[in-house]
Amino acid sequence: MSTRSVVIVGAGVAGWRAARDLRGAGFEGSVTVVGDEPPYDRPPLSKQYLAGEFDDARISLYRGGEPDSLNVEVRQERVAFVRPGAVTLEGGEEVAADEVVVATGSAARRPAILDGHDILTLRTREDAQAIRAELENAESLLVLGGGFIGVEVAATARQAGLAVTIVEAQPTLLGAALGAECGERVERIHRDHGVELITGVGVERIEAADGGAVVVLADGRELTADLAVAGFGAELNLDVFDGLDLNLSNGVRCDEFGRVEGLDGVWAAGDIAAWHDPVTGEAIRREHWQVAGEQASIVARTIAGVEIVKRNPPYFWSDQFDVKVQVFGRPELADSRGWLEADDLDPESVWAFRRGENLVGVVTFGVPRLLGRFRPLVVEGLAAATA
Template sequence: MRSPTVVVGGSVAGVRTVQALRARGYEEDIVLVDQEPGPPYDKPALSKEILTGAAAQPPALADLSGLAVDHRPGLAATGLDLAARRLVTGSGSIPFGRLVIATGSRPRRLPALDSWAGVHYLRTRADAASLRAEFTGRPRVVVVGGGFVGGEVASSARALGLDVTIVEAAPRLLARLMPPEVSDRVARLHRDHGVHVRCGRTVTGCRGRDRVEAVELDDGTRLDADVVVAGIGTTPATRWLTGSGLVLDDGVRCGPDLSAHGADGVWAIGDCARWFDVVRRRPVRMEHWTAAREQASFVAGVIVGDAPAAAFSTTGYVWSDQHGVRIQHVGRVDAATTTSSIPTGGGQLFLHHDGDELVGATAFDAPRDLLAFRRRLASAAAPLTERTRG
């Protein structure tokens, strides 16, 4: 009897893998191992609708009952025996014929904030429920980190009328992802909605008695705070793979087809994967919901033998809703790119070029314009992924 295909991780990448396999007619047994309890849910709502109270629960990712999958919630993967082809868990081991690793990532922790009551990290349904309960007391909120998650938390808190300050260590918001023109637009959006923004500052410690009452910055400034939310990035959830024989380097190192280095019949997708991108010509790790879904569909195609190309590629689409504005981005931005701004009907579009080549676009309330550029970038990438077949 053939061992099942095992998918580790019950977030968007893992669940989409199961869906895509079944949609392609895959009839072999599938086991879905998920560390979180309960049915799988969609995480983008955690920093928005759940925090504002617009929804009591995040939406379900899928109805697993129709997918003929052996779902094992509340079960953590603790190790991997490649020689025996067994996944080690907290309650034994599971044999596998093929393995898809989709364990995601964990919030990067800030030592200056650890051990303080009132300090929150946002990654799970339980995290969001805890933070939502704090927000009902109308606290003063300090958000550490000016990325997309931090911006969404700040937006949700302001929607509830809370006093909010964003503290960002970089000289500007979204500095790792966006050019200065886009960063300035995002900062203006926050300030227009009453958020205090402090860039180029780091949190060095907390003050308080039973819980946090203030945070201290590196310039000596003290900010009153009843609640602190840290959103300073993530690290791949791959510690359980240490010593397994897989190559770990800011994620599971993979080839262009997302196959894990050091093993046959093993793939990594989503936040925990670091794969060689033939378009960008370097290893990359993407923490985007859309990329995770795309990778899951690609690997499902590899497993059943109908992958659309020899190498996975993505336009890197990401979106964020902040203060009622839909922010969308596609493509890449780096030191070599230049940015220009184009007004649209009620919105704004930024185009990013590397020389004469269009390499990215960012839209503020301009979804149709963004979609056109997303399709254009996808078409440009297709010949590169096909070329690797030879």
């Protein structure tokens, strides 16, 4: 029986998936998960949980009798430092481990412009609870930032009957993530549901206001609302690596199995992890729920000495009112793109990414069941394009 020990830092989807898959892969040593929050699912926070449709139990990552059924120790504490062979808790206690898996995720970015103002952000369960409480007493919402968190909060609030305005400094919503054409498709969904959109204009300053929010834009326009929520992206939780000689400019660099470069016995998964990509030769970091879980599974199986059977292409989704937007594959590899035309497809329902003749990614709008039709085509296309 193995006497090896694993400490997992972070109890989000990557951290808890690593613990579960260690046991699933037959690892018999001790497994400890240390996180400053209990394990819960984050994607519903801006949607069903914010709307009050899901409760705490519904978003918990535990299944059945977990964690006891897995013989995993869970400690709700903050980790101060990570080193090969041990982690140090904020109170000074050192917890030894043969293997350390770091999955600390990210926090909501709060730029200096928000300093001194009661502008809410959304990253944690408590953040969602605070926004929900404010929405119940508000008639209007101003969303600063048109990324995924911002547009999902906007859709949830609009469905609750609030007047909603989104301000995005870039030319289109979600343009950086999906491209201009798909971003414009998302914009039409929001406009059709009565959301006011202001794009291509940044926020100049925020002014104090009693019982509301006042935002002045770079073009001089002044916007007011009962409530403002900022979605200015995320900041990676990399403090646990302080004092180590690592390049953390875009997360922590890892090999293609999650081993942190330069730290023996330390692994990373999820938002913070920039894994080596054998196709491009670059370190790539993806902030997607599915990728976090997949990386955690690969780390767990590698530690347990179990063969990695396959790797799935990246996938993520977003709910925009009644339209599910799904992204599958590797759009960054494409050299051409456009709407896919077929007799059985509604116009502008599938945006295709191709490398040569190979389909390497798709974005689907409002046709969730059809993704199953395109998955094998993308998998086949990626295999051919990267051979």
